[in-house]
Amino acid sequence: MAELSSYSRAFLAALASDMTQGDRTKSGSTSEEDSTLQRRLAVLSVLHVFTLQDLKQVDGSRDAVAIAALRRASYAAPGFRELRGRSLKPDEREKALREIARPNDALDLIARFPGRIMTPAQRFFEKLLAGQEIDVDKLMHAELLALREANRWAGYLSIERFTESQLKLAVENAAAVSSIEHLLVEEFVGREDELNELRVFTGILERSLYAKVTDFARGGENQLLLIEGLGGIGKTALIGHFLFNNRGDTDGPLFPFAYLPCDDSSIDLRQGQSILIEAAGQFVRLVSIRRAIVGKTEPITVFQHEYEGFVRATKAYGEARGQLTSRRSELESQEQRLESSRGQLSLLADAFASLAGAACKALERPGGNTPPALLFIDTFEEVQYYAREQLEPFWNLFSQLFDSSKQIRLLISGRPPLATVPTSIRQSKIELVELEPVAAVELLHRETAMPREALDSVARQIGGNPLNLRLAARIVAEEGAQPGKGIVDLQTRRFGLFRLGPEVIRGRLYRRLLERIHDEDVRQLAHPGMVLRRVTPEIIEKVLAPLCGIAGVDEKRAVELFEALMAEHTLVRLDDDNSLRYREDVRAPVLSMLIAEDPQQTMRVHRLAMDFYRPERDAVSVAEFIYHGLMSGADHHSLDDAWRPDAARYLNTAISDLPPEATIWLATRMSLEIGPELRANADTAAWERIIGPEVLTLLEHRGSARALQLLDQRGERTPDSALFAIEARCLMSLGRAADANRLLQSALAGFPVHGNRGRRAELFWLLYQVRLSQSSRTEAIAALDDLIEIAKEMRSKLALVQALVARIEHLREEKADASVFQGNLSKALLELNGGEIQREPDVVRSGVANLSEDAVGEARDVIRQMASSLFDLVANGRLQRQQRWIDVLRTMLEEAQQQPELERFRRHGAKTLADTAGTRTELPSLLETAIDAMMDGGDGRLSARQAYAARIIWVILQMETGTLKAATLAGLDDYQPDWRRAASATLAAV
């Protein structure tokens, strides 16, 4: 380095020194710091979390060196950021506590901090030091974790209250239960027959000889068990009790199970993969508990391997689904693309079946039988209103799973009529009825601790519905029961003879409970509040308080009332959007009573609620607006205007409340199972709305032929029907091009002059495609030209871009001049907004690829906005190395050699050209360099570097595989009916 200038030498020397110093600093603190630190650590080691204030208390010191040293010996205590709380690192704490050595000395030190932070771990530590009682069996999972930590610290002071393995097991078992603990009802009685049936179904109990013979005759054991019963009869409690009592032993879980409630928004039975993914996740957790206890056994390793396979299959399925929303594809027909997606779901199901089998093996006890894998689908009533076609994919999926695995068992619970199950699935059913009188008395006794004989009359009065009995128990516990008569002034029989239905009795019990709410305001609003399905502080302030005549309810008081109502756990639950929702089994009977007793007041609540929700446009508010509108018989036009498809999922549970005409209205929007008579009587527009989503579901999961069958149910269509396009695509998929051509020509001939412009454009696009498939090229291009004219007037220019791309590609094939169309394409691309570019990257990339090479720089903003989609191309292997374009790149990179500002291109480009293996390894770095250059700010003018980068990207885009030929037309969202828009997440492009 002798030839370097003094500045350069000094710079390098300083760098070398900085780096050596930096490396050294990492190695630890100085000895001077160590000596002062140890004293402080010893004192602070008795605190789980300490603050600066505590440090000051140790020796009055607040010097920076001490604080810095302590920081290195500790870490920020989770949950104490506000106080800047810290905890000693485990090794530092161990060292310090071992030096203290005696528990009494530790207690003396603790006494020096009267204001210490009392975390659960701190509390347990002090209890252990003081020798106080700790009942491990009563501790929850989080408490056990804290105890385990504190027990370790106590161990450093030679206190051996619990062994590490004892607490580890307790923690693991508590973790296993944590996912189902909310299912558990503390006082569970009776149901022995049903529990035995569950035990047999899951293989825990040996089947009788008779059952074995019957199963043999039917081709095998039952795969599905339906548990049907009215609300409150104890379906979930039965399963909870069963799972809790059979969940595991000291070696961990006994069998893999997954709890899948239909009211969980992450589970959609119409999308089979959501069930499989959720169940797989729950299996992973159970197997990890087993692993923590027994270590990494061979079956556990196999399970992990299967899980990796399942994740891969999920990814492949996701990609296949993504292909459906990606307009560009290597497959040229709709049917091929849908078939590919269906094939991936089938592979995913196979992967899940293998995973379930591996989970069973991983949990199997040495020498024992292989347990089943149990999937429990709860609250099926949430989905049983779906049209049969919507649930068809769900049953298909399980048919496949049952075929692939003998281990999988499905349990479904819901209200009657539960489900129409395909006959090919071997099934049995438990119909849960009311508890026997003895069990009913036992339940009341456990809930109230009163003598059984005093509760006989109450059980006779209430009947055997467990939920009603629990409610009655609350009343009896406070009011007592009259000998021979039960609860005073509670009528549960008609004419003194026939007991009223359980729902009516429940309504009366709730009314009685409502009267016992202490806060008068809460009591007043709780009752009419049940006309509403959800309550927020704002609703209390603006709807309920004025209606109930509660004065002085401002924002603050409304929050207080909300919180008081929230405390009534038997009435309400907190929902995702932080609102309170009345429990449906509570609300339904009370609502019937309210409607019968004071219809005018009920109507007032509905109208006020409509006014409240009217200005809001989010899905939840729209659902509530529509619910109250349907319940109050509001004008359907106002509901038509408000409707949005994503409101449907919030209305599932409302269907049973609705009058018949309201059900019809809803059926035309959310694909409900409705009778054939109603379907036949619906006018054409209503029929199209009912049938549309069902056709799309069948198309996606069962194929074009099945979808056409449904469409054939009626011949007539509305003039600008959205069904024309779907029908034409089905015909094309089945190779019936002539039929499709006829259908499209006839549809276009009858299309209203001022009809829906987007749908007309779509028909021309299809006509172009069908004529092309018939080798009628000239006619096809004529249809394309018609489309281009229509697309120029459309709100989004995406359709125009797509049509122009097709037109330019034809001209290129003919080696004709495309410059006019390319000019139009450039203008259309620049009119796209960011959202459109992100939504339709395939169309936009094709647009950029079809610009003239010189004009591509002008589209730099568009390229910038689609940058991440360019990386996706590389990641998904959608670039095909083509020599012709590699040669163009080579020429361009030679140009770069002459220009210093393009140095980086030359460097990365050289590797790209040398990469003979393909485009996956080195092309990304050239692409990155080009995108980096595009991202450069500058003064807004196109720099030479940017223009060069744009051309590089343009050349790379020429190597993208796939075609838009099998795609639907982009940019139609504003023109489609809501049911097609709702399907656009999965079927937009096919």
Add this chain to the structure above:
Amino acid sequence: MSGQPAPRAYLAQLLPLELRGKLDAAGGPTFLSSRTIEICLVSGYELAPPALQGILEHLIAAGNANVARFSDRLTNPPPAAAHPLDAIVLSNRLPFADRAPLRAILRDMSVMQSPTPILAIGGEVESGRSHSAELVSHYCYSQQDAVFCKFALTPTNAAESGPKEIAVDLVIQLGGTAAEVPPPPQTSNKEAWYKELANWVIGNANKSENGINRRAWVVLDGFERGILREDTFQFLVELQRLFTLGVTARRHRLIFCGFPEELVLKVGASAKKYITMPLTRDHVVEVVEMIVAAQPAIPQEDRAIVMTETLKLVLDNQVPPFKALTIVGERLRSAIERAGI
């Protein structure tokens, strides 16, 4: 500050006239001091000289000689990147080389209409997953409406990092207070409580600040399955689901640096994945080029040698691909510091 006017008046006079109005009307000395610095940082290099320069000059005049080197640095602003997500040197002087795909994904996510509210960053241990959070932090720092908050899970703190602790720490960073944390339920139904905690976090993110609707970028670092508590997992299920809904999906972003696969699978297409790749020599070269270029006093004929020697120092004992990013990253950082970028 004894002998000086009231803290607010004292601090306000250190600010340029155009920024004084931004200083809060009330608050203790610590709060007001940090607000003063914050105002200067947000103003960045907008004013000439930068607002922070005034404060540093005041401190130099008051005898704080150490401050002089900071002042020098301020007079040489780093090269302006077109977009904060394209920066190679971050505002905290950390290097951030390469990762163009990550930058592109984050750019997409920075747009309100982005269909991706969640990003899951995977990759090998020490491959720089956590380092990705620095770029997000840098981005948030440059945006008026963005707020960055992070919780890092480590083997040391994992056992005590339950739903409540994580929610509280996130809320504190979002400007809330721990006193408002929803109490655990009386019943055994934890699920509702996790929802309540998640709603509480999002509720705090949704609070506007000075009339600006904030966009929260929440980073959860190190949340791999192995050390994750079961209850924390359940809480994350609820929290991440909220990030896919309504206004939260449009405004706020959730980023996992390390994640349990079965968690992210639950939100399907709402989450994008990115796997960190090891740094190559070229990427390091890129940063070193920048360091050397920032030294105009190095003669042209020395530059190639200084480049080579600097590179040797940075990569000493490191074999490509550079997986242990902490070492290379720290060395680059000290070089950046030395170069005064």
